[in-house]
Amino acid sequence: MTSSLDGGPVHPATYDHGGGVRSLRVPIPDNPLGHTLVYVVDTDRGPVLVDTGWDDPASWGALTAGLIACGTSVTELYGVVVTHHHPDHHGLSGAVREASGAWIAMHAADGAIVRRTRATRPARWYAYMTDKLVAAGAPEEHVAPLRTARRRALPGLSPVLPDREIEPGELLDLPGRRLRAIWTPGHTPGHVCLHLEEDHPDRLPGHGRLFSGDHLLPGITPHIGLYEDPDDATVTDPLGDYLASLERVGRLAVAEVLPAHQYAFTDAPSRVRELLRHHEDRLADLRELLAEPLTPWQLAERMEWNRPWEQIPYGSRNIAVSEAEAHLRRLVKLGHAEAVTGSDPVTYVAA
Template sequence: MAEAFDHGGGVRSVRVPIPDNPLGHTLVYVVDTDRGPVLVDTGWDDPAAWDALTAGLTACGTSVGEVAGVVVTHHHPDHHGLSGQVREVSGAWVAMHAADAAIVRRARETRPGRWYAYMAAKLTAAGAPEEHVAPLRAARGRRTLPGLSPALPDREIVPGELLDLPGRRLRAIWTPGHTPGHVCLHLEEEHPAHLPGRGRLFSGDHLLPEITPHIGLYEDPDDATVTDPLGDYLDSLERVGRLAPAEVLPAHQHVFADASGRVRELLAHHEERLTGLLALLREPLTPWQLAERMEWNRPWSQIPYGSRTIAVSEAEAHLRRLVKLGRAEPVTGSEPVAYVAA
């Protein structure tokens, strides 16, 4: 049975499954416009996901062939994966923020061996043990790398501007952090149930009701710029909190109200986590050692290989924030670089 829900005011959602992922599904939103339905995200590029999306659109009273456009909140495959297939069937345009479009372009153009070598070097510099890095060294000769042929968007989402959705007022809000080009979308229309607040917010992965999005490093093999993704995320959270929407329509879990309250919870969570990391950094630790000691949803020994790489990236993002704030510093002469509380 197709899982579709009517949120009122010409907005529906379809639950599109994510294969082998504890998140379970992506909520793809279907927004009615004067030129036909526009999707906010599309879901994972997988046959079961495609079947769920097409069945869900049918349950919404439309079809893939009628889709006029796709607005992508960010480039991750559980959001952008099916965009190309939707465009092939319908001729729809696909829009994305320039920063994430650049990542899509780079992913398509970079040789797999370059990615493996880059990730091996990054993990080695973070203090990863050889048994974790070895599979990446062994994979350098592969000619293909899964997930690196995402669809190129053909429209750019410009922060602060209304998107070209005839009959609707959907404004792009740039919210970097989870990715450098993540956007939330503010539907500047009265809530259909007249809830207090300013319209509705399609929040992608930026603002979720019960979980915190992954904040890791922005990876680019050809750019050595020292970014601050966690700082970007915290600034973006405050910007969204000031919008005070009546309701938030996230890409995972469920719709919720009180965006400002959720923003306060997330800001407090990250401040608490940074304070906890400073306690760990009473002794010098590499990013890998810090990740081993951080609190995750399961013991480190039970975290699978790929998730450990993601965890180290998150540890590094927190370290960068602490260094930028002057609360931690690298240990001179350490190799790999260790950090200690300042």
């Protein structure tokens, strides 16, 4: 293995993790993450994939070539377990099912997002995004492109429907294996980690291995934003969900984590503690910023990102504002911030 920019190991295009588990690097076009680690798990009925990768010809080529390098092929696949609905995880699931007849399993909450995405007309989504950004205090020059683009078709918004719903705590249909679904909402409402309840092939101490999707990564803090139904007024707390899910995963005390990005790692409880501290510190920093009333957009402008706000691309600013709102909701729920009565767009201040 070579080293990544953050000092961690980088697996080659295919890598044998032992015990009938291998990983394939499936590229993500024009994305700094570079690739998704798709896992191949041997079962008595044929290989099962954990995630599939981005829907792109080069990604499909990498997936099919990787399977051949592992001594199998896409036509031999028995099933696909999707950790969450994002396109770098679920994008190729339809092509895999068409080529193999494999079933696709996903948690019901993310399945609902897939159904909503397929059913909602582009104009409805543009209107919803426009209204959300205006309410968050976005300037008109940022919102204007959404107003003029309403009738334009949105690419990549026809993800395939799953065949099966993943029930939290269930042992999944992998004959000859013990793979248990752990519901870990936060990054998405239906994100699941998958606990392989088998001895580690290298006898590392701990309780099996964990396919962690994007929930637990060795050197990246996953995005925590809002995934809401335009027709549902329920106020969610995704950051609170994520923090509770982190603690639940830490208590599993697994021997090794097999994430969807970067590289496999051990000592999951230590990484969980790091992430909990990170979010605790970030919430404290945001509370200081809220010494003066700020809209979610103004808060996002002042938050610490991986680059200055002026260098953040248009689409990434929308994601940043969504994350700012998720943090605001957590602060409000904890009683550490409150909305300013009568403000329009609404501003928040530390309580």
